[in-house]
Amino acid sequence: MTSSNLRLAAAWGTVAIFLGIGPAMTASATGALSALLFAWLFGVIIWSAFGVVHEAEEVAERLGEPFGTLILTLSIVIIEVALIAAVMLGSTDVPTLGRDTMFAVLMIVLNGVVGLGLLIGGLRHHQQNFNLQGANAYLAVIIPLTVIALVLPNFTTTTSAGTLSTVQAVFFSIFTVALYAIFIWLQTGRHKGFFVPLGGDGEEESGSPMPHHQPGAGSTGRHIALLLANILPIIILSKSLAKLLDQGIAALGAPTALSGIIIAMIVFTPEGISALKAVAANQLTRAINLCLGAATSTLGLTVPAVLLIGLWTGQSVVLGLASAHMVLLVATLILNSLTFSGSRTTMLEGAVHLSLFFVYLVLIFSP
Numbered sequence: 001m002t003s004s005n006l007r008l009a010a011a012w013g014t015v016a017i018f019l020g021i022g023p024a025m026t027a028s029a030t031g032a033l034s035a036l037l038f039a040w041l042f043g044v045i046i047w048s049a050f051g052v053v054h055e056a057e058e059v060a061e062r063l064g065e066p067f068g069t070l071i072l073t074l075s076i077v078i079i080e081v082a083l084i085a086a087v088m089l090g091s092t093d094v095p096t097l098g099r100d101t102m103f104a105v106l107m108i109v110l111n112g113v114v115g116l117g118l119l120i121g122g123l124r125h126h127q128q129n130f131n132l133q134g135a136n137a138y139l140a141v142i143i144p145l146t147v148i149a150l151v152l153p154n155f156t157t158t159t160s161a162g163t164l165s166t167v168q169a170v171f172f173s174i175f176t177v178a179l180y181a182i183f184i185w186l187q188t189g190r191h192k193g194f195f196v197p198l199g200g201d202g203e204e205e206s207g208s209p210m211p212h213h214q215p216g217a218g219s220t221g222r223h224i225a226l227l228l229a230n231i232l233p234i235i236i237l238s239k240s241l242a243k244l245l246d247q248g249i250a251a252l253g254a255p256t257a258l259s260g261i262i263i264a265m266i267v268f269t270p271e272g273i274s275a276l277k278a279v280a281a282n283q284l285t286r287a288i289n290l291c292l293g294a295a296t297s298t299l300g301l302t303v304p305a306v307l308l309i310g311l312w313t314g315q316s317v318v319l320g321l322a323s324a325h326m327v328l329l330v331a332t333l334i335l336n337s338l339t340f341s342g343s344r345t346t347m348l349e350g351a352v353h354l355s356l357f358f359v360y361l362v363l364i365f366s367p
Contacts, residue, residue, distance in 0.1 A: 004051065004054070004226065007047055007048065007050075007051045007230070008051070008226075008229055008230070010044060010047065011044055011047070011048045011051075011230065011233035011234075012233060014040070014041070014044045014233065014237065015233050015236050015237060018041075018236075018237060018240050019236070023240075025037060026240050026243045026244055026247075030247075034244055034247055034248065034251075035248070037240075037244055038241070038244040038245065038248060041237055041240060041241045041244065042241065042266070044233070044237065045233075045234050045237055045238075045241060045266055046266060046269060046270070048230045048231075048233050048234050049076075049079065049230075049234065049266060049267065049269065049270045050270045051226075051230035052072075052075050052076070052079070052227060052230045052231055052234075052270065053072060053270040053271055053273075053274055055223050055224075055226045055227035055230060056071050056072035056075055056227060057072070057274070058223040059071050059220060059223050059224060059227065060072065062220045062223075063220070067188060070184065070187065070188065070293070071227075072271060072274075072290070072293075073271070073290070073293040073294050073296075073297040074297060074301075075227060075231060076267050076268065076271050076294060076297070077267075077294075077297045077298060077301045077302060078231060078235075079231065079234050079235070079266070079267045080101065080105070080263065080264075080267040080298065080302055081301065081302055081305045081306075082234065082235040082238045083101075083234075083238045083241070083242070083263045083266060083267065084097060084098055084101055084263060084302065084305070084306060084309075085238075085305070085309055086238035086239045086241070086242040087242040087245065087246070087259060087263070088306070088309050088310075088313070088315060089239075089309070089313065093315065093316075094246075094256060094259065095315065095316045095317055095318045096256060096257070096260075096318045097256075097259055097260060097263075098302065098303075098306030098310075098317060098319065099150065099162075099260075099317075099318055099319045099320070099321065100256070100257040100259065100260025100261070101259075101260035101263045101264055101302070102149065102150065102260075102298055102299065102302055102303065102306075103150060103260065103321060103325060103329070104257075104260045104261045104263070104264035104265075105264045105267070105268060105294065105295065105298045106146065106295055106298070106329070106332065107328075107332070107356075107357060107360040108264055108265070108268055108272070108357070109268065109272070109291045109292075109294050109295050110291070110292075110295060110332050110333075110336050110353070111332055111335075111353045111354065111356045111357035111360065112272075112353075112354070112357040113268075113272045113275055113276065113291055114291055114336070114339070114350070114353050115349075115350045115351070115352070115353030115354035115355075115356075115357060116276060116350065116354065117275060117276055117279040117284075117287055117291070117350070118279075118339075118345050118346070118347060118349050118350025118353065119347055119350035119351065119354070120276060120279050120280055120350075121279040121280070121282070121284060121345065121350075122345070122346055122347030122350060123347065124280060124282075125282050127344045127345065127346055128279070128282060128284040128344065128345050129284065129344055130284040130285045130288055130340075130345070131194060131195065131196065131197065131285045131288075132340065132342070133191075133193075133194040134194040134195040134196075134285065134288065134289065135288050135292060135340035136340065137183070137186075137187070137191065137194050137195075138288070138292035138293065138295070138296055139292070139333075139336060139337055139340060141179060141180070141183050141296050141299075141300070142292065142295050142296055142299065142333070142336075143333055143337075144179070145176060145179065145180075145296070145299035145300060145303070146299060146329065146333065148172060148175070148176065148303075149172075149176070149299055149303045149319055150319060150320065150321050150326075150329060151320065151321065151326055151329070152320075153318075153319045153320035154320035154321070154326070156168060161320060162318040162319060162320030162321075163316060163317065163318055163319070163320070164307070164317070164319065166311065169307040169310070169311060169317075170307075170311075172303075172307070173303065173304035173307050173308065176299070176300055176303050176304055177300065177301070177304050179300065180296070180297075180299075180300025180301065183296065183300070195285070195289055196285065197283070197285045197286070245259055245262060246259075255364060255365065255367075257364050258364065261364065268294060271290055271294060272291075274290060275287040275290040275291050278290065284345065288340070303319075306319075322367065324363055324367065325363065328356065328359060328360055328363065331356060332356055335349075335352060335353060335356065339353070
């Protein structure tokens with residue numbers, strides 16, 4: 001049995017078990033049993049997420065950039081929205097979950113993965129080139145979407161701090177989706193060249209031949225079907241994971257923001273590893289597409305989804321960040337603008353990004 005078949009068997013076997021006796025197990029689980037069930041589900045979902053990344057990369061090799069990266073980032077956002085929806089629709093009211101998850105993704109991507117990637121790239125290749133136009137295009141969309149979603153709600157006066165009125169939520173969601181759609185249209189059409197390596201498709205940014213991932217057997221349609229087969233178990237199991245996550249957070253007395261970090265880890269760990277592999281192979285443009293693309297997709301699609309769930313269920317959705325986190329977010333956006341203002345990166349920039357990421361982790365447990 002191949003690793004892909006084994007992964008699918010484990011995922012769908014777990015789905016069968018939890019659809020059958022899962023509700024009874026999660027409802028009665030306490031202590032060690034609850035932790036064991038959570039570890040089981042967490043492991044299966046992470047393994048399936050790696051399957052999503054693998055199949056998306058197979059499709060990417062056939063479609064080329066930026067279509068391949070786009071499919072990967074959209075797949076990851078589907079998983080993210082499913083996990084957030086599962087927690088929001090659970091028994092525990094978590095009005096800040098969407099905000100915490102989006103902020104966690106931004107900090108992990110824009111500081112953690114970018115910082116570690118620049119350190120790895122600097123150690124292996126000293127300075128690395130990338131397509132400056134593509135990075136600037138991402139940031140031109142990320143900055144306004146971030147401000148609208150995570151900062152502006154703190155300064156509106158129609159509702160209480162950090163929330164949006166129904167009218168604001170509807171129109172901000174429309175604006176957000178429209179801007180993201182325009183970006184995707186330009187990314188895959190007129191400005192497609194912004195998101196491919198400077199040396200052209202099939203070359204490193206330095207101009208030498210780039211080591212390619214060798215496509216596996218099978219047609220594009222087959223790999224798209226396998227992509228969906230890896231996504232569906234994650235969506236189905238997300239409700240059970242959400243219940244166990246709620247129980248664990250309550251039992252440990254941990255900060256509620258930890259839920260957002262765990263969801264962000266689930267959805268971005270495989271993609272982050274892919275980005276780091278790309279940096280190590282001197283494919284910095286692809287790594288930037290993965291990192292900044294994930295941030296753009298999270299803001300462009302997760303924000304409207306969270307607001308829609310809130311309007312549908314009548315739950316309060318708090319999007320505005322706390323003051324300390326707003327300062328950290330602004331510093332992160334400024335730093336990324338400086339990092340990607342030139343066509344080469346260095347280890348120093350990576351160290352600064354990681355410093356901000358560690359500050360974020362401290363603020364989670366000691367606000």
